[in-house]
Amino acid sequence: MFLELLSCIGLTTVLMCLLVRLVTILQGSNKTNPHPLPPSPGIALPILGHLYLLETNPRRQFTLWGQRHGPLLSLYLGNRLAVVLYGFDTIKEAFVKHADIFSDRPKTFVMQALGKDKGFVTSGPSWRAQRKVTISILQELGLGTSVMEEKVQEEISRFLDNIDTFHGQAFNPRQLTMHSVSNIICALVFGSGFRHDDPEIARYTSLFGDQLSLLEGTVILNFLPILRMLPGDLFGLQKTLRIAAQIENALIKKQLELRKKDIEAEDIKDVPDFLTGYIREIRAHKAADVNTSPINEENLVAVVANLFAAGTETTSTTICWALLYLVRHPEVTDRCFQEMVEHVGLDRRPTYKDRQQLKYMEATVMEVQRISSITPFSLHHTASRDIVFRDYLIPKGTIIMPSLDSILLSSEIWGDPLNFRPGRFLDATGQSLVKREEFVPFCIGRRSCLGEALAKMELFLFLSTMIQKYHFRLPEGAPLPTLEDRFGLSCTPLPYKLCFIPRAHI
Numbered sequence: 373m374f375l376e377l378l379s380c381i382g383l384t385t386v387l388m389c390l391l392v393r394l395v396t397i398l399q400g401s402n403k404t405n406p407h408p409l410p411p412s413p414g415i416a417l418p419i420l421g422h423l424y425l426l427e428t429n430p431r432r433q434f435t436l437w438g439q440r441h442g443p444l445l446s447l448y449l450g451n452r453l454a455v456v457l458y459g460f461d462t463i464k465e466a467f468v469k470h471a472d473i474f475s476d477r478p479k480t481f482v483m484q485a486l487g488k489d490k491g492f493v494t495s496g497p498s499w500r501a502q503r504k505v506t507i508s509i510l511q512e513l514g515l516g517t518s519v520m521e522e523k524v525q526e527e528i529s530r531f532l533d534n535i536d537t538f539h540g541q542a543f544n545p546r547q548l549t550m551h552s553v554s555n556i557i558c559a560l561v562f563g564s565g566f567r568h569d570d571p572e573i574a575r576y577t578s579l580f581g582d583q584l585s586l587l588e589g590t591v592i593l594n595f596l597p598i599l600r601m602l603p604g605d606l607f608g609l610q611k612t613l614r615i616a617a618q619i620e621n622a623l624i625k626k627q628l629e630l631r632k633k634d635i636e637a638e639d640i641k642d643v644p645d646f647l648t649g650y651i652r653e654i655r656a657h658k659a660a661d662v663n664t665s666p667i668n669e670e671n672l673v674a675v676v677a678n679l680f681a682a683g684t685e686t687t688s689t690t691i692c693w694a695l696l697y698l699v700r701h702p703e704v705t706d707r708c709f710q711e712m713v714e715h716v717g718l719d720r721r722p723t724y725k726d727r728q729q730l731k732y733m734e735a736t737v738m739e740v741q742r743i744s745s746i747t748p749f750s751l752h753h754t755a756s757r758d759i760v761f762r763d764y765l766i767p768k769g770t771i772i773m774p775s776l777d778s779i780l781l782s783s784e785i786w787g788d789p790l791n792f793r794p795g796r797f798l799d800a801t802g803q804s805l806v807k808r809e810e811f812v813p814f815c816i817g818r819r820s821c822l823g824e825a826l827a828k829m830e831l832f833l834f835l836s837t838m839i840q841k842y843h844f845r846l847p848e849g850a851p852l853p854t855l856e857d858r859f860g861l862s863c864t865p866l867p868y869k870l871c872f873i874p875r876a877h878i
């Protein structure tokens with residue numbers, strides 16, 4: 373594909389770039405330079421950089437490069453220099469010890485077009501303010517507590533009803549789980565403004581899914597600027613922007629205006645939802661006469677969109693991986709079920725408090741997150757200034773890619789990383805969880821996932837409830853679903869179908 377692209381580009385441009393790249397390479401390989409760039413996997417071509425080396429699913433390739441060149445690897449993604457960090461110590465040193473330098477997000481063409489430098493796509497004081505306010509409102513809303521659990525449990529009831537409409541027939545659980553976890557974000561963000569039977573809201577939340585898939589196609593525009601000149605909308609950028617504007621105007625801003633009216637009418641003091649909490653913060657900042665405060669409506673809209681984007685795809689992908697591993701490992705499913713029978717019984721649904729007894733279940737969720745490693749490079753960071761890190765130069769603006777695969781799938785850390793073995797997270801008695809700091813599916817440092825508490829609650833409750841209620845069966849004659857993944861914003865399982873047979877029917 374890249375060779376075809378090359379042929380579209382004028383010869384003069386190629387030669388000019390070749391010259392520039394040659395100079396860069398010579399500079400980079402200058403042995404007298406006391407601090408060179410980290411080693412790279414091969415020659416960087418003009419325009420393409422190292423993109424020509426990448427396979428469609430480059431995970432294994434990056435792992436091999438890490439073993440050969442790590443713990444730091446530099447490569448050009450088109451015209452952008454990127455450094456991949458390998459191993460727990462390296463990533464911790466960068467994101468925790470040097471957090472001041474490694475906590476920014478890179479400015480990319482697509483994110484700028486979409487985010488207009490708002491919400492969580494930003495860096496510096498604006499991002500810090502969004503993170504602080506968001507965390508404090510989510511805590512007020514009871515993130516990780518029984519208040520939040522009520523919302524999750526309500527949605528699980530609807531999820532089970534939806535599964536039952538298939539009457540044991542095979543279906544791909546992806547869409548249902550996406551729908552349910554985005555309803556949970558809706559309930560969190562819009563509170564009483566969100567009605568489950570509102571078809572308009574359902575339409576816009578499903579558009580979020582479309583937008584995320586479209587976004588994947590646009591990523592190449594970040595690295596090969598020349599492609600932006602091609603006529604038409606080959607990479608779907610215009611379509612992505614249109615959907616983003618639709619979601620922003622017809623869903624988020626509309627709900628925002630409704631909420632503002634409610635607040636004026638009722639003079640609401642406590643915080644029933646995220647919108648109300650953020651509006652209250654905006655007013656507090658205005659009252660304090662902080663005119664330039666980043667706590668404003670534009671950022672509110674962006675933060676809400678970010679919560680949807682960050683909180684739906686990831687959680688639903690993990691649930692789909694969990695179901696896939698559970699059907700491949702019936703002995704694990706059986707043990708989770710036996711534990712459920714012993715500690716919870718079958719007369720009531722499991723609660724989040726039950727995880728104190730359901731240790732094997734909790735270990736199973738952790739093992740799914742470890743082995744599926746759904747965001748192998750986390751989200752990209754950038755260096756906010758030049759730094760010499762482990763004797764290599766990392767220039768300001770370099771894209772930083774932490775290889776979470778190099779931790780979650782490391783033989784040195786886990787011994788047998790490719791075996792699905794929840795017991796690795798339990799002590800010898802099998803009664804207590806072993807917490808490992810190398811368990812990093814939410815990454816580490818100042819940028820680590822701020823939805824971690826909600827995600828853990830959702831994963832535990834959705835999966836334990838499904839195990840309590842159903843046998844997971846493959847359709848008659850279907851082979852075991854493959855462990856191959858589809859590389860994208862998060863790494864998803866290839867589509868598969870399952871039958872959910874109520875245990876009571878067997």
Ligand code: HEM
Pocket residue numbers: 492503678679682683684686687690746747750751752813814815816818819820821822823824826827
């Ligand atoms: C299994 C589910 C989830 C996984 C595996 C996951 C993983 C991650 C990862 C790897 C990052 C990037 C951290 C970094 O850049 O260093 C991240 C960021 C983020 N996540 Fe999650 N996440 C999940 C669920 C959620 C949920 C449910 C929410 C919201 C309620 C959420 C909100 C966010 C936000 C807002 C950020 C950006 C933080 C920032 O830039 O400061 N995530 N997540």
